[in-house]
Amino acid sequence: MLIRLLYASRARELGPFDVKDILERSRRNNQALGVTGALCLSNGIFLQCLEGDRTVVNQLYHRILGDRRHTDPAILDFEPIVCRQFTGWSMGLVNTVADNQALFLKYATGPQFDPYAMRPEALRAFFAELMNNTRWLG
Numbered sequence: 001m002l003i004r005l006l007y008a009s010r011a012r013e014l015g016p017f018d019v020k021d022i023l024e025r026s027r028r029n030n031q032a033l034g035v036t037g038a039l040c041l042s043n044g045i046f047l048q049c050l051e052g053d054r055t056v057v058n059q060l061y062h063r064i065l066g067d068r069r070h071t072d073p074a075i076l077d078f079e080p081i082v083c084r085q086f087t088g089w090s091m092g093l094v095n096t097v098a099d100n101q102a103l104f105l106k107y108a109t110g111p112q113f114d115p116y117a118m119r120p121e122a123l124r125a126f127f128a129e130l131m132n133n134t135r136w137l138g
């Protein structure tokens with residue numbers, strides 16, 4: 001069964017090459033697992049969307065939880081889906097470069113982007129917009 005998992009976590013002691021390393025591993029592993037999605041990093045907070053088979057995504061999420069490069073993980077949304085949103089991305093990265101500021105702010109509950117404070121509906125709308133309106137990095 002196809003599902004989408006959205007979770008947030010706080011970046012921890014991130015070195016300059018950590019995000020690149022996370023993306024490279026993600027792309028390699030996720031493609032083999034049939035997992036697609038996007039990874040955002042803004043305001044020191046990761047927000048990740050993982051789409052794929054329910055069991056596979058569950059196992060991957062638990063692997064990711066063990067990573068020392070982040071802390072305070074929280075599942076924000078988990079739902080069965082009919083189809084994927086991120087068909088072309090085994091793991092896209094969205095960063096707070098200037099071009100993306102407006103989108104992050106559009107969904108921010110306060111002066112800073114804080115996915116922990118967002119409703120699941122807002123998170124879904126945010127990711128739906130990401131595909132078309134952001135500058136992708138990596």
Ligand SMILES: Cc1cc2nc3c(=O)[nH]c(=O)nc-3n(C[C@H](O)[C@H](O)[C@H](O)COP(=O)(O)O)c2cc1C
Pocket residue numbers: 009022025026027029030039046048060063064065066067069070091
């Ligand atoms: C915020 C965050 C998101 C991550 N997302 C993924 C992911 O989608 N897929 C993945 O394989 N690893 C991801 N990782 C990395 C894993 O925790 C782990 O380092 C990696 O899967 C190990 O890959 P390897 O066995 O190929 O070395 C993520 C790590 C962090 C901190």
